[in-house]
Every structure is written in structure tokens, then in C-alpha cells.
Amino acid sequence: MNDILPEHTPVWQYLEATIKRVVGAYGYSEIRMPIVEQTDLFKRSIGEVTDIVEKEMYTFDDRNGESLTLRPEGTACCVRAGEEHGLLYNQTQRLWYMGPMFRYEKPQKGRYRQFHQVGVEAFGMASADVDAELILLTAELWRQLGMNDAVTLQLNSLGSNEARARYRDALVTYLREHFDALDEDSQRRLDSNPLRVLDSKNEATRVILEQAPVLTDYLDEESARDFAQLREILDAAGIKYEVNPYLVRGLDYYCKTVFEWVTDALGAQGTVCAGGRYDGLVKQLGGKPTPAVGFAMGLERLILLLEAMELVPVSARQTFDVYLAAEHKGIQTAVMLMAEELRRTVPGLRVRTHCAGLKNIATKARQTGAPAIILLKQLDGGELQGSLWCNDETEYDLVPEQLKARLLVLFGA
Structure with a gap:
């Protein structure tokens, strides 16, 4: 976990102020949630067989024996708060939040066990135009920060639960034929979470995946239509993107559109912003069915990018x-x-x-x-x-x- 010293906080304040200005311009309102939540919230939302729940959460029992967890991400917390306070059912909400998250990961430059995220979530809107709005919002943020040439947008669609299940069966069948050549993590995930194999960084596994079935070939009609509408809006707005059939995201609750903004300006390609649609999560956590879409971005990675590209204005460093x-x-x-x-x-x-x-x-x-x-x-x-x-x-x-x-x-x- 990392201290942010006085010589660095002006840069953080500059980034945070820019983010607040942009999300405000798009009509999003701030919500603030607790840092500690019930552990079951993340098991039910993120998925018990994900790396986050299996390996990375800071979980402890309080004095009443209740299992609590330092929040590893914000979307589940935002859904819980929205449902608890009656903000979601038969309503539309545009919300954003900012604050520390906690994961027990191997520390490295720009990645700490306490890290800071900005999350933006939209509830109650099922059409692809709000997906496009979130991407346009992020593109405007890059423009205002001066880094739009340093980031690349990658898109994919995971389809409906039914379409994804059909694809999952096809993928598992294919990967079992090459089981011995898969890396150990991918072998383990084949039964528990096979779509995560698509995100493997192992070179041997990547070679096998080149001939694997492609998710976009299994899309249901509605998901294909929404994905086409999203691309139409982005094309009209002049937003460049790449369709990445291996983009699945690391959390179980995503469906339909998923996206990432990636950069190689910090060396190896890294993600600076990621999100997608999660229409089933509100119901999964006990609420009424509510369409939803959102994204999160890590502030530490953005700070590194700003400094590496010398994009911090002199006024932001002025104490x-x-x-x-x-x-x-x-x-x-x-x-x-x-x-x-x-x-x-x-x-x-x-x-x-x-x-x-x-x-x-x-x-x-x-x-x-x-x-x-x-x-x-x-x-x-x-x-x-x-x-x-x-x-x-x-x-x-x-x-x-x-x-x-x-x-x-x-x-x-």
C-alpha cells in the first residue's frame, strides 16, 4: 500500500478535478459508498471462482462473527447502495464514485494493494446508446487530458446468457482437445470459468486460442443488433476502435458490450479503463431486473501515463x-x-x-x-x-x- 506525498497530490487533484468536470458535463451524479461491505456481496456479484474472490480479497470477521471485506471493486457496492435506497427500480440513474479499493496482488509500479478507482454506472437504460455515451465520455476525458493519441479502444460483445452458454460449450469442447498444451491456470479454469481462458497471457495458450471458436459468431440477434448500433454511433462520432474477440473482462457479471481502453505508452500494453454491460447483476443481488452498464479506471495508472507523456500542466504542480x-x-x-x-x-x-x-x-x-x-x-x-x-x-x-x-x-x- 502506497503513500501519496504532498509533492504528488497536486497532480492527483488535477486528474480528479478533470474527471469530475467531465462526468458532470454528461449529467452523472456522485455517490459515496462504504469501504467495508459484507463478503457475500462480492461472492454473489464477482463470482466465487474468480481470482479476485479466490486469491485477492481482504476478508475478516468482525466482533459479531460477520464476514466483512474491504471492497475490491465498486460496481457491486453501487448496485447494493442503489437497491438499498430505492434508486433503481423503474428509474434511470447516472452515478459515479471515486475512492480506494483493495486487492492482495503482487505490488508493481502503478499497481498497489490499496489502489484508487473512478467508477461510472448507468442504470435503467437497455439500449446501446448509453453504452456509446460512456465510451464518448471516456474519449472526452482523454481529449481534455491530452492523451487521446496514447490510448486505443477495444470492443467485444459477450451476448446474452443463453448465447454465451452456447459459446461456452463450443469453447470447452475445442479446448479439451488441446488440454495438455494449456497452461496450468487455463486448465483449472476450463471447468470453473472457461471464458477467462481467452484472457490468458501464456504464449502457448494464445497460439491454441488462434483457432478457437469466436464469440461473435454465437451472438443472439438482440446482442448483435445492439453491438452494431454501438459501432454505428462510435463511427459517426469519429471514435476509432478495434473489435477484440478475446476481450471477456475478469468479472462474472458482464454481458453484451464490454470494452477496454489500452495503452503501450508505459511499456507492455496495459489497461487504463475497462467496463461493459451487466444487465443481470441487480436481479442477481436481490433487486428487480434492471439493465445497467458502467466502467472503472485506475487513477495510479493514469497518473503514470500523464507523467510519462509529460502532460501534467505546470499549474497542476503549483503548490x-x-x-x-x-x-x-x-x-x-x-x-x-x-x-x-x-x-x-x-x-x-x-x-x-x-x-x-x-x-x-x-x-x-x-x-x-x-x-x-x-x-x-x-x-x-x-x-x-x-x-x-x-x-x-x-x-x-x-x-x-x-x-x-x-x-x-x-x-x-
Whole structure:
């Protein structure tokens, strides 16, 4: 699990603010769920034979002997909250959330056991246009972050439960003919979750899969029609994509459309955003049948991508706008009051006061990255005057009102 230090949090805040702005523009409302849920919620939703439930969840008994789990993902939590509070039945909802998730995985760069996700979920809409809306939303986010050329959209359709069952039988029949050549994980999954074999990274298994039945050949009429409508909207919007017949997603609740945004800008190809339709999950968790679709993206991976591509604007790394210090002893009270005045005069202005004596003022001011430095002094008559350093220029002997006016010009709305 990883600390996010003060030098890095401005980048996180920039990314989070951009995400909030984009999801808000599409009419999605924020929901906040608990970090701890009943373990059964994830067993019923994710699937007991998935890697997440089998190997990765942080599960413990509380003092009443009830099994609880730190949430490994957010969709099941969002469905539980929506159903519990009567938000889903015969309604449409567009929701989003952001926060930490927990999985016991092998730590590596950009992947930690506590990680942060943004999830976006749409309930009550069965047509493919809302699937397209979510993809358009993500494409707009990439555009605003400047990384649209670094990510590629992959699409697939898993079809209905019945169509998937027919495909599952065909796939199992084919893979059993090549059982001895499959990797150990794929052999184990053949009985419990054979579609996950399609996601294998083992080279020998990948060769076998090249001749395997293709899921799109088994689609039911409705799923094929929806997939065609989705592609039509994306084509009209100019969104480029690849149809990937091996894309199945790692959670049991997906059906019909699934998608991933992938990048190779961080080395080996990795997923930065993934989602799809899960029309059966609300009923599976005890609610009335409700169509639903959503996606999640990991913030750690996006931060790495922003930094690798040098897409973080200078303003996002700026910690303070003004560094305010006394030029001599005896006027620290005046400095503190002046700082309060500046914050009120220019809303949103970030002011740091120098509270460590008169030593190393310039050095400490530079360490904050503040673009403006004000040194205050008191004249014999008691009046305050200041010197303003900004953009390699210095203005001397400014009274407080002049200082406030200059800061309004520099940083005001």
C-alpha cells in the first residue's frame, strides 16, 4: 500500500478535478459508498471462482462473527447502495464514485494493494446508446487530458446468457482437445470459468486460442443488433476502435458490450479503463431486473501515463501562489493579518506565510514553487510597505492596497 506525498497530490487533484468536470458535463451524479461491505456481496456479484474472490480479497470477521471485506471493486457496492435506497427500480440513474479499493496482488509500479478507482454506472437504460455515451465520455476525458493519441479502444460483445452458454460449450469442447498444451491456470479454469481462458497471457495458450471458436459468431440477434448500433454511433462520432474477440473482462457479471481502453505508452500494453454491460447483476443481488452498464479506471495508472507523456500542466504542480514574509522582526502579527486580507481579496489565492524567523526566506519561498514573493517592512511611522517579486521582476515600496491590486491583476478571476 502506497503513500501519496504532498509533492504528488497536486497532480492527483488535477486528474480528479478533470474527471469530475467531465462526468458532470454528461449529467452523472456522485455517490459515496462504504469501504467495508459484507463478503457475500462480492461472492454473489464477482463470482466465487474468480481470482479476485479466490486469491485477492481482504476478508475478516468482525466482533459479531460477520464476514466483512474491504471492497475490491465498486460496481457491486453501487448496485447494493442503489437497491438499498430505492434508486433503481423503474428509474434511470447516472452515478459515479471515486475512492480506494483493495486487492492482495503482487505490488508493481502503478499497481498497489490499496489502489484508487473512478467508477461510472448507468442504470435503467437497455439500449446501446448509453453504452456509446460512456465510451464518448471516456474519449472526452482523454481529449481534455491530452492523451487521446496514447490510448486505443477495444470492443467485444459477450451476448446474452443463453448465447454465451452456447459459446461456452463450443469453447470447452475445442479446448479439451488441446488440454495438455494449456497452461496450468487455463486448465483449472476450463471447468470453473472457461471464458477467462481467452484472457490468458501464456504464449502457448494464445497460439491454441488462434483457432478457437469466436464469440461473435454465437451472438443472439438482440446482442448483435445492439453491438452494431454501438459501432454505428462510435463511427459517426469519429471514435476509432478495434473489435477484440478475446476481450471477456475478469468479472462474472458482464454481458453484451464490454470494452477496454489500452495503452503501450508505459511499456507492455496495459489497461487504463475497462467496463461493459451487466444487465443481470441487480436481479442477481436481490433487486428487480434492471439493465445497467458502467466502467472503472485506475487513477495510479493514469497518473503514470500523464507523467510519462509529460502532460501534467505546470499549474497542476503549483503548490502556492504567494509567499509572504517579514523583512525584519516585530511585524509578524501584521504579516499574518496581511495574509488573511489577501486570501479574502483574491478568492482561491494560495498564500503561505513565512513562520520560521528571518533566515532562508528566499530559499524556502523557492521550495514552495510560489510564483510571487512579498517581503513586508514597517516604516518609522508604522505604515506597512512591501516588495513584490514576480516573473523575474521586482516592484518596491508598495503599500498594502497596491499589493492587493497587483495580486488581483496577477491571480484574480
